Amino acid sequence: MKSNQPPNSSLSWFDQVFEVARQIPVGKVTTYGAIARYLGTAQSSRMVGWAMNQAHQQAKYVPAHRVVNRAGLLTGKHHFPTLVMMQELLENEGLTIENDQILCFSQHFWDPSENLKF
DNA sequence: TGATTGACCAACT
DNA sequence: CAGTTGGCCAATC
Numbered sequence: 001m002k003s004n005q006p007p008n009s010s011l012s013w014f015d016q017v018f019e020v021a022r023q024i025p026v027g028k029v030t031t032y033g034a035i036a037r038y039l040g041t042a043q044s045s046r047m048v049g050w051a052m053n054q055a056h057q058q059a060k061y062v063p064a065h066r067v068v069n070r071a072g073l074l075t076g077k078h079h080f081p082t083l084v085m086m087q088e089l090l091e092n093e094g095l096t097i098e099n100d101q102i103l104c105f106s107q108h109f110w111d112p113s114e115n116l117k118f
Numbered sequence: 119t120g121a122t123t124g125a126c127c128a129a130c131t
Numbered sequence: 132c133a134g135t136t137g138g139c140c141a142a143t144c
Contacts, residue, residue, distance in 0.1 A: 013140065032126050036139085042127070044139040049125035054142085069126065076125035 013039060017051040018058050020112050024066045027094045028110035029102060031070050038112040052076060065089040072105030 011019065020035050032048040041047075048067070055062035065086040069075045077086040077100060087097045096103040 033128090036126080041139060043137085045126040045128095046124060046138085047126090047140045050123090050141070052125060064125085067125085074125090079125060 013041070013044075014047070014051050014054075017048050018055060018060065018062050020116065021052070021055070021062045021064065021067055022060060023112065023116060024063055024110055027108065029066045029068055029072075029090070029095065029105070029108050030110045030112060031068060033070055034109075034111050034113065035067070038116065049076060053079060063089075066093075066110075068102060068105075072102040074100045074102075 016039055017035055020038060021030075024030055032045040033042055035048050036042050036045040052062070052064040052067055055064045064076065065080070067076065074086050074090075074097065077083050080086045087100070090097055090102065095108055102108065
């Protein structure tokens with residue numbers, strides 16, 4: 001263990017993913033690539049998904065259900081306690097999901113680079 | 119200790 | 132037009 005964990009300065013790239021994910025407003029969704037791109041590493045979108053895997057491990061609540069792939073598909077639903085939990089959560093926030101795909105995805109898409117831009 | 123995987127995206131062939 | 136590979140950071144085997 002004891003990987004290369006930074007002492008206590010700025011958050012790691014990994015922790016920044018959780019920070020951005022927590023900033024997603026209710027009823028909005030974003031993509032792995034959008035978060036990765038916001039952090040400056042669009043090609044690291046795979047790690048965003050891996051970060052979500054560790055999301056439940058974080059002390060802070062991370063709305064991983066609001067993070068989907070570029071096609072608006074609930075690719076990460078399989079990692080939730082129940083397969084329908086992710087869809088239920090999104091539908092509970094006013095979204096419409098059909099066949100594991102978010103309808104009107106572009107309308108509910110929330111880009112951190114457009115809302116969290118400095 | 120090194121190699122592999124992981125909820126993706128984009129470019130190249 | 133469709134299939135394959137590269138890439139990034141961190142964790143697991």
